[in-house]
Amino acid sequence: MQACPQVIVEMPIFVTMKKRTFLKLTGAAGAGLLVAPFAGCETSTESNPMDSPAANPQAPSKKPKLKLHVQAPLGYALDALAPAIDSETMGLHYGKHHAGYVSKLNMAIRQNTAFEGLQLEDLLSQITDADDHMALRNNGGGHFNHSLYWRLMEPGGAAAPTGPFKALLDSTFGSTEGFLVALKSAGGKQFGSGWAWLIEKADGQLAVTSTPNQDNPLMTQVVDEPGRPIIGVDVWEHAYYLNYQNRRGDYLQAFTTLLNWDVAAAIWSREIEV
Numbered sequence: 702m703q704a705c706p707q708v709i710v711e712m713p714i715f716v717t718m719k720k721r722t723f724l725k726l727t728g729a730a731g732a733g734l735l736v737a738p739f740a741g742c743e744t745s746t747e748s749n750p751m752d753s754p755a756a757n758p759q760a761p762s763k764k765p766k767l768k769l770h771v772q773a774p775l776g777y778a779l780d781a782l783a784p785a786i787d788s789e790t791m792g793l794h795y796g797k798h799h800a801g802y803v804s805k806l807n808m809a810i811r812q813n814t815a816f817e818g819l820q821l822e823d824l825l826s827q828i829t830d831a832d833d834h835m836a837l838r839n840n841g842g843g844h845f846n847h848s849l850y851w852r853l854m855e856p857g858g859a860a861a862p863t864g865p866f867k868a869l870l871d872s873t874f875g876s877t878e879g880f881l882v883a884l885k886s887a888g889g890k891q892f893g894s895g896w897a898w899l900i901e902k903a904d905g906q907l908a909v910t911s912t913p914n915q916d917n918p919l920m921t922q923v924v925d926e927p928g929r930p931i932i933g934v935d936v937w938e939h940a941y942y943l944n945y946q947n948r949r950g951d952y953l954q955a956f957t958t959l960l961n962w963d964v965a966a967a968i969w970s971r972e973i974e975v
Contacts, residue, residue, distance in 0.1 A: 769807050770810075785955035786941075790944060794940060798843075802915070803844050805836065806836075822845070825841055841917075846896055846935065850934070852968075853933070854956075859963045863962070873907045874907075884932070890911070893913065896935060897953075900928030903928070908926065917930065931965060932968075934953065
């Protein structure tokens with residue numbers, strides 16, 4: 702329905718106004734005489750079709766807000782792992798390095814929106830060695846790997862594995878100590894920067910592996926031995942150099958004393974997700 706024009710009676714502005722004149726004017730306004738539609742017309746309540754972005758391409762459209770990945774709180778004090786890992790290392794590692802991976806991951810997703818809205822595990826499974834995936838690969842891996850690493854060192858957990866998880870470690874590596882020797886060996890032999898892992902393979906068996914840089918066993922199209930990460934230890938120099946300089950083996954030994962076996966067992970049994 703076409704909207705009707707309105708008759709507008711403009712009110713003059715008086716410097717002074719007699720009370721009788723004022724009452725007449727305000728009374729007319731209250732009776733609807735100052736602004737009224739033409740007789741016989743109805744007031745339209747329909748919206749203007751040109752307000753629609755489809756009908757008016759010049760109308761600004763709102764972009765949906767990007768769903769960002771976020772860095773979870775550490776969950777314990779920066780000095781909680783001292784002296785094995787000092788508070789300065791923790792401040793730099795968590796507050797600078799990990800935070801930087803999260804920020805750069807979100808920037809990479811803005812450049813490659815096919816990955817927007819994916820859970821981190823799903824994003825990693827779709828990573829390839831293509832050049833346009835490199836920022837997603839490095840920063841997505843960096844975010845996941847560090848999130849797991851912090852959880853595994855939460856203070857207060859069991860100092861040794863128990864139950865079905867221990868039984869599986871024993872059947873695979875001979876003993877808990879046999880597993881730790883294999884993990885430290887994989888971390889020590891990783892050339893340059895990278896990670897050492899305990900993974901669960903597709904057949905349910907456990908294995909110790911390592912990956913370079915921020916690669917992750919969930920990157921099935923990238924790594925040699927894919928699997929579900931259970932334990933991951935960072936062997937980048939920024940993880941240990943302030944305390945241990947080039948003594949990576951000493952750092953790896955210290956990590957094993959911090960390992961929260963309750964968390965590791967809960968990740969293995971899928972009771973908790975990283």
